[in-house]
Amino acid sequence: MATLLNTIEDAKARDICREHGDRPDELLEILHSVQEAQGYLTDGALRTIAHALNISRAEIHGVVSFYHDYKREKGAAQTIKICRAEACQAVGANDLISEAEKHFKTQLDGKSAGVALEATYCLGNCALGPAVMIDGELYGRVDMKRLLSISDNHKGREA
Ligand code: FES
Structure with a gap:
């Protein structure tokens, strides 16, 4: 044709x-x-x-x-997916989200040029919550200190 x-x-x-x-x-x-x-x-x-x-x-x-994963606009430099399903909520996911929103000056599922935070519902890592995914890599037992370290590490790889 x-x-x-x-x-x-x-x-x-x-x-x-x-x-x-x-x-x-x-x-x-x-x-x-x-x-x-x-x-x-x-x-x-x-x-x-x-x-x-x-x-x-x-x-x-x-x-x-x-499908939520398809993007129609240029996205943030980095997207951090934070699980907010039950098991992760039980071990502090919502506190992690609040702290991350404050630190990165953005809202969950909001638009941001720097870091975008996205809610996700179970990453299959329930025993090690709060669970987070960056660039397709899964992390468990993430608190704010660890989240910043992981985020910086990924930014370093892109540079
Ligand atoms: S509930 Fe968070 S990884 Fe399953």
């Missing part, structure tokens, strides 16, 4: 679709890969993916808005 030039608004998204054989059943993996490569999903990327997979824009927007 010939592809019109004006349907490729995002060359990286187009390449990723091609790597997945332009298969609509691989939409979630494609969205993850595009977001990983570019940080978030632009309108141009979504239009490119919709065209490449021959699905409607409404369908792709429905999928993106359903």
Whole structure:
């Protein structure tokens, strides 16, 4: 099938679709890969993916808005996910969240250019709460002192 030039608004998204054989059943993996490569999903990327997979824009927007992990805007430099499910709450997750909000001058699930704090509900580390995830890495028994140390460590890796 010939592809019109004006349907490729995002060359990286187009390449990723091609790597997945332009298969609509691989939409979630494609969205993850595009977001990983570019940080978030632009309108141009979504239009490119919709065209490449021959699905409607409404369908792709429905999928993106359903899953919390997909970002539609440029995110913070670092995202810290803090578990606030029952087991972690029982060992101080809410206090950790309050302290982190104060320290990073942001709100849970709010927007921030520096550090974004996100609530998550069970990271499968219930025996070692409060549990936190940064850059896909899981940490247990996290208090504020440890959170700052972990956060700095991850920032150091990016530099
Ligand atoms: S309740 Fe927090 S990791 Fe399971």
